[in-house]
Amino acid sequence: MIDLAIIWAFIIAFAVFVYVVMDGFDLGLGILFPLFPQKTDRDVIMNTVAPVWDGNETWLVLGGGGMMAAFPLAYAVLMPALYTPMIAMLLGLVFRGVAFEFRWRTQKARNKWDLAFAGGSLVATLAQGIALGAILQGIHVDGRHYAGGWWDWLTPFSVLTGIALVIGYALLGATWLVMKTEGELRDRAYHLCWILLIAMLCAIGAVSIATPFLAVQYTQRWFAWPNIILTAPVPIAVAAVTALLLRALGNKNDHQPFFLTLALFALSYAGLGISVYPYIVPQSITIWQAAAPANSQIFMLVGVSILVPLILGYTAWAYWVFRGKVRPGHGYH
Amino acid sequence: MFEGWDAVVLARAQFAFTMSFHIVFPAFSIGLASYLAVLEALWLITKREVFINLFNYWLKIFAVAFGMGVVSGIVMSYQFGTNWSSFADKTGPVIGPLMAYEVLTAFFLEAGFLGVMLFGLERVGPRLHFVATLMVAIGTLISAFWILSANSWMQTPTGHAVNADGQFVAADWFKLIFNPSFPYRLVHMVLAAYLTTSLVVGAVGAWHLLRDQHLAGPRVMFSMAMWMATLVAPIQILAGDQHGLNTLEHQPAKVMAMEGHFQSHKDGAPLILFGWPDMRDAKVKYAIEVPKLSSLILKHSLDAPLAGLDTVPRENWPPVPITFWSFRIMVGLGFLILGLGLFSLVMRWRGMLYQTPLLHRFAVLMGPAGFIAVLAGWITTETGRQPFTVYGLLRTVDSASPLAAPAVGSSLIAFIIVYFAVFTAGVIYILRLMAQPPHPGEQGPTKDLPARAAGITPAAGAAAVEAAR
Numbered sequence: 001m002i003d004l005a006i007i008w009a010f011i012i013a014f015a016v017f018v019y020v021v022m023d024g025f026d027l028g029l030g031i032l033f034p035l036f037p038q039k040t041d042r043d044v045i046m047n048t049v050a051p052v053w054d055g056n057e058t059w060l061v062l063g064g065g066g067m068m069a070a071f072p073l074a075y076a077v078l079m080p081a082l083y084t085p086m087i088a089m090l091l092g093l094v095f096r097g098v099a100f101e102f103r104w105r106t107q108k109a110r111n112k113w114d115l116a117f118a119g120g121s122l123v124a125t126l127a128q129g130i131a132l133g134a135i136l137q138g139i140h141v142d143g144r145h146y147a148g149g150w151w152d153w154l155t156p157f158s159v160l161t162g163i164a165l166v167i168g169y170a171l172l173g174a175t176w177l178v179m180k181t182e183g184e185l186r187d188r189a190y191h192l193c194w195i196l197l198i199a200m201l202c203a204i205g206a207v208s209i210a211t212p213f214l215a216v217q218y219t220q221r222w223f224a225w226p227n228i229i230l231t232a233p234v235p236i237a238v239a240a241v242t243a244l245l246l247r248a249l250g251n252k253n254d255h256q257p258f259f260l261t262l263a264l265f266a267l268s269y270a271g272l273g274i275s276v277y278p279y280i281v282p283q284s285i286t287i288w289q290a291a292a293p294a295n296s297q298i299f300m301l302v303g304v305s306i307l308v309p310l311i312l313g314y315t316a317w318a319y320w321v322f323r324g325k326v327r328p329g330h331g332y333h
Numbered sequence: 334m335f336e337g338w339d340a341v342v343l344a345r346a347q348f349a350f351t352m353s354f355h356i357v358f359p360a361f362s363i364g365l366a367s368y369l370a371v372l373e374a375l376w377l378i379t380k381r382e383v384f385i386n387l388f389n390y391w392l393k394i395f396a397v398a399f400g401m402g403v404v405s406g407i408v409m410s411y412q413f414g415t416n417w418s419s420f421a422d423k424t425g426p427v428i429g430p431l432m433a434y435e436v437l438t439a440f441f442l443e444a445g446f447l448g449v450m451l452f453g454l455e456r457v458g459p460r461l462h463f464v465a466t467l468m469v470a471i472g473t474l475i476s477a478f479w480i481l482s483a484n485s486w487m488q489t490p491t492g493h494a495v496n497a498d499g500q501f502v503a504a505d506w507f508k509l510i511f512n513p514s515f516p517y518r519l520v521h522m523v524l525a526a527y528l529t530t531s532l533v534v535g536a537v538g539a540w541h542l543l544r545d546q547h548l549a550g551p552r553v554m555f556s557m558a559m560w561m562a563t564l565v566a567p568i569q570i571l572a573g574d575q576h577g578l579n580t581l582e583h584q585p586a587k588v589m590a591m592e593g594h595f596q597s598h599k600d601g602a603p604l605i606l607f608g609w610p611d612m613r614d615a616k617v618k619y620a621i622e623v624p625k626l627s628s629l630i631l632k633h634s635l636d637a638p639l640a641g642l643d644t645v646p647r648e649n650w651p652p653v654p655i656t657f658w659s660f661r662i663m664v665g666l667g668f669l670i671l672g673l674g675l676f677s678l679v680m681r682w683r684g685m686l687y688q689t690p691l692l693h694r695f696a697v698l699m700g701p702a703g704f705i706a707v708l709a710g711w712i713t714t715e716t717g718r719q720p721f722t723v724y725g726l727l728r729t730v731d732s733a734s735p736l737a738a739p740a741v742g743s744s745l746i747a748f749i750i751v752y753f754a755v756f757t758a759g760v761i762y763i764l765r766l767m768a769q770p771p772h773p774g775e776q777g778p779t780k781d782l783p784a785r786a787a788g789i790t791p792a793a794g795a796a797a798v799e800a801a802r
């Protein structure tokens with residue numbers, strides 16, 4: 001018997017991960033924006049993502065919409081629990097999303113929209129990281145409703161995960177710039193990569209150390225025998241990818257750092273999955289308890305299995321069309 | 334702040350506010366995407382420069398409007414969870430898949446090809462670029478299909494069952510998707526989007542014709558827009574009438590509120606043209622009415638009996654004044670649009686389409702009419718189905734999140750401040766783009782071609798407008 005809940009848990013996890021991968025670097029560019037005060041640099045940075053940002057954000061809608069469809073109970077519990085970070089994220093996304101077009105339509109107010117792009121990106125990322133921490137630390141549920149207060153999400157741990165995600169997205173953004181730009185702009189991006197990579201490793205370490213203290217489940221999952229045979233490769237792989245990343249930065253290989261950073265994200269994400277599974281609302285609701293009826297999940301599964309490969313195909317094509325380095329004053333090459 | 338307030342009322346205000354802002358952009362971009370596809374097709378077929386100029390001109394405007402539609406739309410997709418979590422839990426198994434299909438079949442298609450449409454003409458060549466434009470246009474229509482199906486199911490639910498957890502679940506997906514009001518709502522809304530866009534395009538064309546009757550671009554866009562208004566307005570009125578009859582069959586209380594019929598009429602109900610519906614006294618004050626006309630419209634017979642709200646339990650009444658008045662605003666604008674179309678037809682017949690300032694002024698004035706009519710129409714249908722979110726089955730008060738009023742109130746204020754700041758700026762930028770006539774060699778939104786520095790770019794143009802003030 002095929003377990004639809006598990007399949008859907010992987011689909012939602014996949015959509016969220018693709019979102020993190022794709023919108024991660026373009027939110028990261030926003031976070032790094034204040035460090036590049038020159039107009040020509042900013043124009044180039046914007047142009048590296050202008051053709052693809054909308055597609056990147058669509059994965060967030062799939063993650064949210066898909067969750068409502070496949071795990072309506074989890075969606076109904078998590079959204080009110082994360083009310084403030086969610087609203088902050090949405091408003092942040094409004095500011096940064098419109099800035100892509102607005103900053104070209106005015107000269108007087110361009111700096112304002114640049115600020116909106118940077119501020120919106122920072123707020124949205126911080127909110128996503130805080131939401132992640134708030135989910136990990138557990139959510140108070142009563143029956144089919146969220147039963148906590150509306151400040152429950154704010155704890156030292158959630159602030160830590162918020163900051164960690166800001167660092168992570170900034171690193172993705174910096175490695176993206178290394179890949180997509182050249183000359184002095186790329187050199188400065190390289191410099192940022194070093195600093196951000198060290199910060200990111202500290203952040204991964206801090207979150208990894210703090211997580212087992214949140215709940216017994218996490219400790220057992222990671223350190224109890226025989227689980228440790230399965231979990232130990234994760235930190236080992238993190239160390240290996242880090243070594244490769246350091247070498248790529250040292251050799252000034254323009255393409256590798258971005259993809260190796262994505263690998264770091266994938267490993268951290270897998271670590272989260274290991275901690276949380278099989279809960280979708282940690283310690284309260286499992287994927288089976290939250291699952292929509294089978295006929296809803298099957299109905300969507302048909303669409304997902306046909307359409308997602310198609311979407312990945314034409315998205316890849318769009319990236320291919322706009323491949324290569326972006327130079328000031330010349331658009332794409 | 335908000336201590337004594339009702340959280341559900343605040344959540345409703347928030348949904349109404351964010352939704353009203355959002356719907357304006359899709360209503361425009363559904364029509365504009367199709368118009369852009371037509372312009373590009375005409376350019377590919379005829380190779381006339383005026384079409385590619387118009388294409389690039391409207392593409393820049395499309396880029397700004399589409400961006401605003403995207404960001405305000407993401408808010409909507411999360412609002413079900415944040416403010417209406419009980420609704421999300423109970424209807425997720427039926428509404429969720431429809432929205433998931435909207436994302437998979439429409440949003441990705443639009444987003445995936447938008448970049449190529451906006452910036453890729455030189456990279457992929459005209460033919461492949463046209464395919465991208467077409468995909469974006471088709472994407473907007475597919476999006477309308479799914480979201481209107483979801484909305485229509487909430488209005489006229491069919492094809493579902495209820496499980497042990499109190500959730501709606503699908504019994505028959507086909508019946509659920511193609512529920513009774515869906516075909517009518519889909520046609521009515523897509524036509525509304527086309528009309529809205531044609532009125533905007535027509536107004537921009539007319540604005541420039543008022544200054545110079547010989548400009549090629551404004552002439553072509555004005556003519557195309559007036560054909561659209563002339564042909565679609567009557568069809569839309571017919572579609573609206575059919576939609577109304579469908580509503581009478583499935584949501585009679587909504588029609589009673591639209592008509593202001595508090596009392597039942599045994600032999601022919603009057604059509605109340607204007608008046609003030611008073612819910613407490615259950616009558617329309619200061620009513621101006623035409624005897625028996627409502628029965629003629631709704632039942633196609635002068636003496637047909639028509640039930641009133643007195644047959645509906647009071648706790649199931651929708652707010653009558655809002656429903657009553659928003660309906661009149663929509664219908665009134667519909668007939669004005671028809672009038673504009675007929676006026677343009679007469680002037681076209683006489684060969685005076687480009688030489689009649691009165692027509693052009695009327696068209697400029699009617700520029701925003703489509704948006705107002707769309708908003709009024711949605712207010713009618715959404716207010717008229719109250720007090721339910723799933724008609725007759727799930728009450729609005731039982732749909733909200735377990736949130737305290739201060740949380741909902743604060744986020745409402747945040748949305749109001751941010752939306753007014755951001756979208757006002759966006760509308761100003763769009764109006765600035767529209768204030769320039771399309772000119773030969775019009776550039777698309779390609780960001781940083783050398784042409785941008787040469788002074789004919791939108792940013793430089795906008796700066797010139799700023800400097801001129």
